[in-house]
Structures are given as structure tokens and as C-alpha cells.
Amino acid sequence: MTSYDYDYVVIGGGSGGMASSKEAARLGARVALFDFVKPSTQGTKWGLGGTCVNVGCVPKKLMHYAGLLGAGLHDARHFGWRLGEPTHDWTALRTAVQNHVKSLNFGYRNGLRSAKVNYLNQLARFADPHTVEYTEKDGSVKRLTAAHICISVGGRPIIPTDVPGAVEHAITSDDIFALKNAPGRTLVVGASYIALECAGFLNELGYDVTVAVRSIVLRGFDRQCSEKVASLMADIGVKFKYGPLPTKIEKADGQLHVTFSDGTVDTYQTVLYATGRYADTGGLALENAGVVVGKNGKIPVINEVTNVPHIYAVGDIVEGGLELTPVAIRAGELLARRLFAGATEQMDYVNVPTAVFTPFEYGCVGYTEEAAIAKYGEENIETYLFEFASLELGAAHRSKVPARRADEFDDALPLPCLSKLVCLKPEGERVVGFHYVGPNAGEVTQGFALAVILGATKKDFNKVIGIHPTDAESFTALDITRASGQPFAASGGCGGGKCG
Numbered sequence: 280m281t282s283y284d285y286d287y288v289v290i291g292g293g294s295g296g297m298a299s300s301k302e303a304a305r306l307g308a309r310v311a312l313f314d315f316v317k318p319s320t321q322g323t324k325w326g327l328g329g330t331c332v333n334v335g336c337v338p339k340k341l342m343h344y345a346g347l348l349g350a351g352l353h354d355a356r357h358f359g360w361r362l363g364e365p366t367h368d369w370t371a372l373r374t375a376v377q378n379h380v381k382s383l384n385f386g387y388r389n390g391l392r393s394a395k396v397n398y399l400n401q402l403a404r405f406a407d408p409h410t411v412e413y414t415e416k417d418g419s420v421k422r423l424t425a426a427h428i429c430i431s432v433g434g435r436p437i438i439p440t441d442v443p444g445a446v447e448h449a450i451t452s453d454d455i456f457a458l459k460n461a462p463g464r465t466l467v468v469g470a471s472y473i474a475l476e477c478a479g480f481l482n483e484l485g486y487d488v489t490v491a492v493r494s495i496v497l498r499g500f501d502r503q504c505s506e507k508v509a510s511l512m513a514d515i516g517v518k519f520k521y522g523p524l525p526t527k528i529e530k531a532d533g534q535l536h537v538t539f540s541d542g543t544v545d546t547y548q549t550v551l552y553a554t555g556r557y558a559d560t561g562g563l564a565l566e567n568a569g570v571v572v573g574k575n576g577k578i579p580v581i582n583e584v585t586n587v588p589h590i591y592a593v594g595d596i597v598e599g600g601l602e603l604t605p606v607a608i609r610a611g612e613l614l615a616r617r618l619f620a621g622a623t624e625q626m627d628y629v630n631v632p633t634a635v636f637t638p639f640e641y642g643c644v645g646y647t648e649e650a651a652i653a654k655y656g657e658e659n660i661e662t663y664l665f666e667f668a669s670l671e672l673g674a675a676h677r678s679k680v681p682a683r684r685a686d687e688f689d690d691a692l693p694l695p696c697l698s699k700l701v702c703l704k705p706e707g708e709r710v711v712g713f714h715y716v717g718p719n720a721g722e723v724t725q726g727f728a729l730a731v732i733l734g735a736t737k738k739d740f741n742k743v744i745g746i747h748p749t750d751a752e753s754f755t756a757l758d759i760t761r762a763s764g765q766p767f768a769a770s771g772g773c774g775g776g777k778c779g
């Protein structure tokens with residue numbers, strides 16, 4: 280190893296690259312990390328730390344929280360707070376979010392320094408399989424060599440190039456969290472995680488939001504839960520346009536005029552594309568290292584190793600991988616331990632919990648009901664269900680928007696929580712799928728994921744005594760199966776509990 284400048288060079292300082300580089304340095308390796316942010320299509324730039332901290336999980340969760348606070352104002356009034364007519368100040372929100380992100384960027388730079396990782400704010404590319412080169416500001420080209428190289432450059436949003444005006448005028452999740460002016464009337468194109476999360480918080484902040492759905496919402500997630508999430512979003516004001524998609528976006532008088540595939544034209548202040556992400560591997564000159572690249576720039580790997588044995592890939596650029604920060608972090612750390620500490624533990628991509636931070640959150644771990652049936656056969660699956668209102672939301676009497684009311688008596692928000700366990704009958708009803716729609720789904724799911732990973736059965740869930748009154752306690756007493764055909768919506772009671 281000593282014939283190289285470094286033992287380990289990491290290209291890309293997002294969650295996976297940072298974690299892997301720091302772990303390798305902790306284990307005594309000589310490490311360099313490259314990170315360089317190319318501006319978005321609208322010119323937005325950010326600091327060290329990658330998508331999650333700058334233009335993903337972190338600012339998204341803060342804006343989601345701001346949205347929840349807005350929705351909570353209604354409940355506050357109901358419970359006696361006397362408040363004036365609320366207004367929302369986008370600039371204040373953006374400033375608060377960006378200040379927090381910048382403080383995290385600062386901490387990340389310090390973290391690399393104290394870990395003794397050499398951080399280079401440069402755009403790296405391969406010169407050969409062991410050599411990385413970059414161009415200094417003065418134009419000089421520098422090179423360094425490494426025994427092992429990890430690629431962790433992450434992904435960027437896809438904007439379809441066949442929609443005239445989209446690339447010029449639309450924003451993406453790379454821009455929304457730093458947007459200078461309030462977004463106003465917004466069209467969100469796409470219907471997965473990013474689209475629904477952005478549509479959700481914008482609606483809760485008071486903007487008029489339409490989501491253009493090409494096929495279904497939240498593809499890949501449990502259908503019943505996904506549709507409940509979307510239906511609740513519609514009940515609180517998000518408009519869903521199923522089918523027609525933009526074919527042209529034109530800007531006039533500061534407005535965006537969008538022509539849809541059904542011939543209709545509508546006007547928005549903001550169009551946000553959330554139509555998937557490509558791996559940002561195009562500028563790495565991977566051909567110089569002989570690394571094979573697949574569709575959308577993604578890199579095929581086996582246990583993080585590319586087709587070149589000393590070159591690795593972690594995070595969102597991995598073909599067939601999961602685009603989730605904690606997955607990238609764990610994969611990067613385990614890789615460093617295998618390379619520099621003789622460890623053998625491999626990343627386990629099964630039973631990865633996740634949550635969608637829509638206004639009514641959705642968390643899950645394991646199989647969807649559909650996937651479990653497809654894998655094990657319908658006769659081997661038992662699904663337990665309970666739909667209810669959490670105590671606080673039930674008591675606060677939130678209302679549907681008028682457009683969603685069937686008549687003058689139909690104004691109450693439907694039961695906002697759904698708890699669901701998908702169990703494998705031949706294995707003593709082992710829980711193979713855990714799904715929860717409702718407040719704090721990320722927190723609830725994180726805890727229960729341990730039980731699912733440890734192979735808990737339905738009986739094990741039943742042994743747990745509930746904490747009353749909570750929503751999560753619903754999982755300790757689910758007793759209605761889908762097969763029974765009985766209604767699974769609570770007609771009373773307090774939250775997820777069984778009392779009353």
C-alpha cells in the first residue's frame with residue numbers, strides 16, 4: 280500500500296462517502312475525500328455533506344415540521360390557544376432551514392479534519408484504475424494515487440428533456456429548500472417519496488399544490504397504505520391530477536403556463552419535477568478505470584465491489600440499491616472495516632425500515648402485503664389491520680377541505696391512522712411486513728423494525744403491553760384479519776388502544 284499516495288480515496292462527500300472515509304481513517308488508513316457540488320439546473324449550490332443534509336432528508340424534515348406546526352395551529356385553537364389569523368413567511372423558513380444546514384456543513388468539515396481525512400473540494404475523475412486527477416482553480420492538473428478507491432457521488436434529479444421548457448423553468452428538490460421567493464401555486468410532477476413529501480409540506484404551509492401522477496402514488500410501497508396517504512393529502516387540500524402530464528412549460532409575465540397531454544393548460548408560479556434520480560457518475564471518466572456502468576449512470580456491484588476489485592461503490596449510485604442515507608452510511612462503514620480492519624461483516628439490505636414524511640407519515644419495514652402474497656402465496660399470508668384516529672387528532676376535529684366533502688355533514692377528516700401487520704402463517708405468523716400510517720411514523724417504525732429483524736411473530740407483538748394512549752399501542756392488539764372480512768375501522772375508543 281505504501282507505494283500509493285493514499286490507502287483510500289473516496290470520491291463524493293455525502294452520507295456514505297463521509298462515513299466510509301472517517302471509519303477508514305479511524306482504523307489507521309491514509310484517506311482523502313473529494314467533494315464538489317455542481318450547481319442545479321437553476322443554479323442552486325450547497326456545501327459539504329451531500330444530498331441528505333443539503334437538499335434532501337434534513338431540509339425536507341425541517342420543512343415537514345414547519346408544515347406540521349401549521350396544521351397544529353388548528354388543534355391549538357381547539358384546545359384553547361387564542362391566536363390571530365396566521366400567516367407564513369417563506370423567507371423566514373428558508374433562512375432558518377439554510378442556517379441549520381450551514382451549521383451542519385461546518386460540523387462536517389470539522390469532523391473530517393478531526394478524523395484526519397484530507398478533504399479536497401475538487402471535482403475528481405479517474406486517470407487510470409489507481410489514479411484520480413483534478414483541476415486546481417489556476418488550471419493546473421493534479422493527480423494522486425490510491426490503493427483503494429470508493430465512488431459515492433450520489434444522484435441528482437431527472438428532469439425529462441422531452442418536455443420543452445422543463446429544464447429551463449422547472450425546479451427540483453435541489454432548489455426548493457433554498458428557493459428565494461415563496462413558491463406560490465405549485466405543480467409537482469411525479470408521485471413517489473420526494474414528490475409527495477414536497478407537495479405535503481407546501482400544502483401545509485398554505486400553497487395551492489397539484490401533483491401530476493403518471494400512474495400510481497408511491498410505487499413499490501404497500502398499496503393500501505400508499506392510497507391512504509394520498510387520500511388524506513387530498514382531504515387536506517392537495518390536488519391530484521392522475522394521467523395528464525406536462526408536455527410544454529412556457530414562462531410569461533413571471534408565471535409558468537403548463538400544457539398537459541390532455542390539451543389543458545394551467546398556470547403555476549412553480550413547477551417542481553420529482554421524477555426520479557440518476558447517478559451522477561457521468562464526469563468521473565470511469566472508462567479510464569475500466570469500471571462498468573449500467574442504466575441511469577448506476578454502477579453494478581457485489582458487496583460494494585465493482586467489476587474492478589479495488590474500486591467500490593456505495594450509496595445512491597449502486598445499481599438495484601436503496602437510495603437511503605442510513606443504508607449508504609452502514610455500507611460505507613462496513614466496507615472500510617473489511618478493507619482496513621480485516622472484518623467480514625457484509626451489508627444486509629433486507630428489512631431496511633423507511634418512512635415517507637408526508638403530512639400523515641407512513642413508515643414500513645419488510646414486505647408489502649402484495650409482495651408477501653407474491654412471494655409466499657395468498658394462502659400463507661395473514662394480514663392484520665386497524666384503522667383509527669389518534670387520540671389528539673380525533674379530539675381536535677380537523678376538517679376536510681370543502682372540495683372533498685360529499686355533503687354538509689361530511690366535513691371531518693377520515694381516520695388518519697392505519698396499522699398493519701403482514702404475517703407468514705407457516706412460520707407461526709412471523710411478521711414479514713410492518714406498516715403504519717399516522718403521526719410520527721418514522722419514530723414508531725424505527726422501534727418496531729428491531730422486532731421484525733429479530734423474527735418476531737404476531738404472538739410476540741401480542742405479548743407487549745401497550746403504552747396508553749398512543750398510536751403505536753395499536754400493534755400490541757391487532758385482531759382483525761383481512762381474511763375475516765370484518766370492518767377494521769375503529770368506531771370509537773381512544774387512539775390506538777382498545778379501551779372503551
Ligand code: NDP
Nearest residue numbers: 439469470471472473474493494498553554555602634635
Ligand atoms: P422515484 O424514482 O422513487 O419515483 C419517481 C416518480 O416519478 C414515480 O412516481 C414515477 O412514476 C414518476 N415519473 C418518472 N418519470 C416521470 C415522467 N417522465 N413524468 C411524470 N412522472 C414520472 O423517485 P423520487 O425522486 O421520489 O425518489 C428517489 C429516491 O430517493 C427514492 O428511491 C428514495 O429511496 C429516496 N428518498 C427517500 C426519502 C425518505 O427516506 N423519506 C425521501 C425522498 C427520497 P411511475 O410510478 O409511473 O414510474
